[in-house]
Amino acid sequence: MTAVEQRFREFKMPDVGEGLTEAEILKWLVAPGDTVTDGQVVCEVETAKAAVELPIPFTGVVHELRFGEGTTVDVGTAIISVDTDPGAGDAPAAAAAPEAAAEAPAEAEPEGRQANLVGYGAAPSSTKRRPRKAQPGARRPAAEAPAAPAPAPAPAAPAAPVRAEPAPELNGHPGTARPLAKPPVRKLAKDLGIDLATITPSGPGGVITREDVHAAVEAPATAPEPAAAPAAPVTGARDARERRVPVKGVRKATAQAMVDSAFTAPHVTEFVTVDVTRTMKLVADLKQDPELAGLRVNPLLLVAKALLVAIKRNPDVNASWDEDSQEIVYKDYVNLGIAAATPRGLIVPNIKDADAKTLPRLAEALGDLVATARDGKTSPAAMTGGTVTITNVGVFGIDTGTPILNRGESAILAFGAVKLQPWVHKGEVKPRQVTTLALSFDHRLVDGELGSKVLADVAAILERPKRLITWG
Template identity: 75%
Template sequence: MTTMTETSARFREFKMPDVGEGLTEAEILKWYVQPGDTVTDGQVVCEVETAKAAVELPIPFDGVVHELRFPEGTTVDVGQVIIAVDVVPGGGEAAAEPVAPAVAAPEPAAEPEAPKGRQPVLVGYGVAESSTKRRARKGTEPPAAAAAAIQGELNGHTTTAVPAATVVPESRPLAKPPVRKLAKDLGIDLATVTPTGPGGIITREDVHAAAAPVPAPAAAPAAPAVAPEAVAVPVAAAPVPGARETRIPVKGVRKAIAQAMVGSAFTAPHVTEFVTVDVTRTMKLVAELKEDKDMAGVRVNPLLIIAKALLVAIKRNPEVNAAWDEANQEIVQKHYVNLGIAAATPRGLIVPNIKDAHDKTLPQLAAALGELVTTAREGKTSPAAMAGGTVTITNVGVFGVDTGTPILNPGESAILAVGAIKLQPWVHKGKVKPRQVTTLALSFDHRLVDGELGSRVLADVAAILEQPKRLITWA
């Protein structure tokens, strides 16, 4: 009995937290520590993928890693212990009852500091039960503590100092977690990739270049130069030579999106309307804004003007910005607009949104769009950034596609699809002339938005893009 008490006092266990909104599981993508490594309060110990995003998990106490309960690639339920840490300096008498670690570990690199007594701050943290039972797990080959420290610096967190006797293998490739995940998906050994990033860091483009002798697949299929900018491009799994088919596990973000899209398609009655519009004046405005000193430092593209046009249309037709409350059989009118931008990533489709987009000036909206794009491309979009959206824009034009019938993002009332902007013959002032033309498609939930309201919103967006001075007169 005494031994169990000492063991409980010696080891603290870190549980898989709920890093999203009511999520029930997460996949362990990468361990940054191994048994024997010293960890400090707040140090990131692993990266996990939830149904919404990839998230790095910090540990809330000091000590020496005793055991990793699950190998990389394992899906773990929220609340399950994922790592055990020895928080007692030297182990004391409790060391008389060793607990066999599930993952092979090197000798401890350093003596841990005394626990600080800091209370857990995330859901799922907590001291484990005093049981010393351990289930056998598949062994993994532990990297050196120094390599874990270097990887930690790449991700912006502080790790413990590397002992002087530790030697970092020169062949250890340096890459951020999203890049490592991409390499894993494509079957690329990072040791064979030539880095081009600062400080010898392997970039996403380097991985793509190593995957095939052709240009990196991150580039979108050929599209007109005037097409709105894409947020990201999906990456397919690399085929095995000679294989007739490839099976890709559906999990994490991709699994959640698949379930959500099915639920949305068969729950909300979708209606889609289309309009083709001359956007020549909008394209001229984009060119002028790129030279405007007030827009210096932000990216100006057609997507920015389209986003602003949709926000103005919503202001003129606020009833479209709503949600359906099934439990209470109510329509919930939203007095704010969290504007979603659909982004295709290697992990699947995500829809981060710009909070309170309706209150932003054009330069502020441009900056927010730029930050959203950068974060999505780096695979760092947080669950909070994808929560609470009200309406969404999806850009299919960057792929050279004219239009589509987009499915609503769950919980939202409308989604606007933007097609490719192309030179087409158009009747302008009584004559057929080449003009910049695009097709817009608006899908909406017919429980919230009837045909008249949906038509007004779509017509307003089209009118603004045809005569962008309405951004001033209508706002």
């Protein structure tokens, strides 16, 4: 590492989740000239899963903010540079070189560069910007600066790796290398009957993306339509009464996860309508219990506890399908996901080891989960590793639905609205509190008998909540 590199340190966009590839800079909390210390939060970013604060891993004076707010930056790309020895004098001309280094191919990056957070590594610099007001006092990103004429021919160099050239480097035999694509993309292409060799990649380094595969599927349908050309101007027209919002962040991740789940796992959904009058009475009693004072006590709490007991009685439902190894993974723990609607979209954080919690501790965890989600502070770790999920559609007055499984999970329970309905109780028609439950499950893992037993157990507990004691 040269003296300039030691003095002007770069902080790269880390992978703050599990395998995230990009994040949007929501807000800078520092400006050029500000002093920062090791561990100080310098910006807020939005990943595909959550809004996250990024602390910087060294001390110094902010030299440059590489990207403005609202910019989506690839993991591994330098976003800020810091002068760690401001007393050494003016920055030499070479200090401007980091931006050029970010534009260069990954192999040009010096070996041995220190990695401070997970997710560091050689990665082509790639950004996607949306119009946004410039930050007061912030330096324009080097990528936008018109002053430097030298970078103009640079785009021609990175363009080369996007061709089929990188492929021979994989095995050293020209013409025999496989197209570059991640395993899930390869599986998608296989399922759709698309030959990866016929696809022109658009990802960094010539990697084929899901969008490339979907585009290849749609191409044959549009090609034979000669009328498409004259219709182009009409398609491009925009109605002033329409609003267009970029698909990104949580919305983009949720959409992709739902598509992957719906077309990968064969869904089966079963329904049951149940008298929950006794459960509603128990909820009212628990709200008066001193042991639960200050905790979130509602019907969802008892539905969650009922599902946990049902899983304990039918443990094989708590599993996942490992496509890569072609194995079923049975889990001796339950990370209970709770679908939460937030201003940023639907997220599904989960309560770790929910099956090991007492009712008061489960109530506490539910309250914390909901409050954190509403504040937009849910961490990426809280949204990974879920095993089963509950979605409470009843809060919207909906009777039930056919929920889609979260990717990697085997079951999801929809809890419908609780309504006063005529019901046969002890041989007489009486008004009773009634709800409908729907359980969707992955039919590769869960057959009809097992799924039915789980749903029946949940319904039986809600009908007679004393079973929480005798079965739990």
